[in-house]
Every structure is written in structure tokens, then in C-alpha cells.
Amino acid sequence: MEWTQEARVLSHHGLMAMLGAAVAKAEALNQPQCIVIVDASGEVLAELRMTGAKFLSRKSALAKARTAASIGAPSDAIPEAVRASIAAATGGAVTGLPGGLPIIQGGHRLGGIGVGSGSGDQDVAVGRAALAAIGITD
Template sequence: MSSTTRIAPLTIQDAETLVDAARRAAEAAGVTVSVTVLDAGGHLLAFRRDERAVLISGETSTRKAYTALQLNAPTADLVDLVKPDGPFHSLQTALDRPLLFIAGGLPVHRGGHLIGAIGVGGGTPDQDHGFATTAAQSLA
């Protein structure tokens, strides 16, 4: 008889918790951002753009989340791998859906399993990564 533990998927409530935590962190730093949360299948669970955030931040937050999800890695860890001399330099153009290798995207795990991703755009790459990290820690 096999025993399997079911890992709860990322819920709308989880997604809202992530968005709120990232936005609070950004607001405390005086930065306006967009935040995207995707489920494990890459489907949009939550999105919010501060009305003062630059418009492109909505697109960058979504692409960062998608990239982190597809590669199951923080986008901050992938930047050097896609540089012209990096081992994955062609990955940026290899797929139909564009990936974005700028810090600010994080995979979200529960019980060691990938359950989704968050992407933050609007600040500097380091700021966005920090806001996403703070948000991911809010689910722990």
C-alpha cells in the first residue's frame, strides 16, 4: 500500500497574500510595482499594478513569474547564464513565449514541490527580487 502526501496547490488566497506582501514591501521602500502570481500550470491567479507604476512593469512582472516557474529558479540566479558567453544564451529566443532574465521572479514551493511563481516589476532588479522574496516568505 502506497502512502502519498497531497501538496495543496497555490490558492487564490495564497496569491492575494503574495501580492499584498510584495506591495507592502515595495510601498515601504517608496517604490511602485506590478505583481503577478501564476499557478503551477502557468495560469494567472493574481495581478495588481499600482496605478503609478510604469506600464511596462505589468508585462515584466508576468514574464519574470513565467520564467521563474518554467525554470524553477529565481530569475536573479539566471541572469549570467543567458549572457552571450553563457551556457543558455539562446534560451531567451528558443521558446514561443518570451522569458525574461531580470531579477524579480521567484518560484513558489510548498512541501518541496513547485506550486507557482511570483514576479515583481517596477523597481530596480535587486528591489524587485527583494519584494518577491519577502512575499514568498509570507506563505511560510
């Protein structure tokens, strides 16, 4: 019986690389964004609100990041049929909105990134750019 097991965590160098790549992508799309990165327990590691981004999108970006980190899949993988019930039961913590992506490397769940202020497609594109910066590609 093992009392502990191996894991991996994001370093702040990884976080800065992710934020930088997210900003570059958002600028290329001409859509300022709120970007939130959480660890594998949903605690915030990094956050950036770009000039012109919707300030309340901080909240949805956080929910997206935490959802993706919790389920180990994109936030919009939450089935449509149960979104309202799960959102209610978790005080809004679980969301089915697109823009949350898990951060998984070598089988280890490192956390999640959530992006909000643009369209769903723009949010996802910015999240993917951030993941690519640390070598995670689909």
C-alpha cells in the same frame, strides 16, 4: 506505474496574502511595482499594478514569474551566456531578468511570482516579502 501523482496549489487566500505583503513592502521601499503570480503551468493566478508603476512592467513581471515557475529557481539563474538564445527560442517567455522567484513548498512547485518596475534588488525584495507572507523564507 503511477498514472497520477500528488501536488499542491496556491489558494486565493494565499494569493491575497501575497499581494498584500508585496504592496506593503513596495510602499516601504517607496517604489510602486507590478506584481504577477502564476501557477505551476505559468497561467496567471493574480496580478496587481500599483499606482505609479510602469504599465509595461506587467509584461516583464509575467515573464519573470513564468520563468521562475518553469525552472523552479529565480529567473536570474538563467545563465548569461544563453539568455538571448533562449529568449528568442521561446518568444520572450524565458527571461534572465531578476525579480522572478519560484513558489516552492514542501517540495511541491506551486508556481512563481514576478515583480517589475523597480531595480532588480527592489523587485526581488518585494517578491521575497510576498513569499514570506505564506511562510516561504530562504
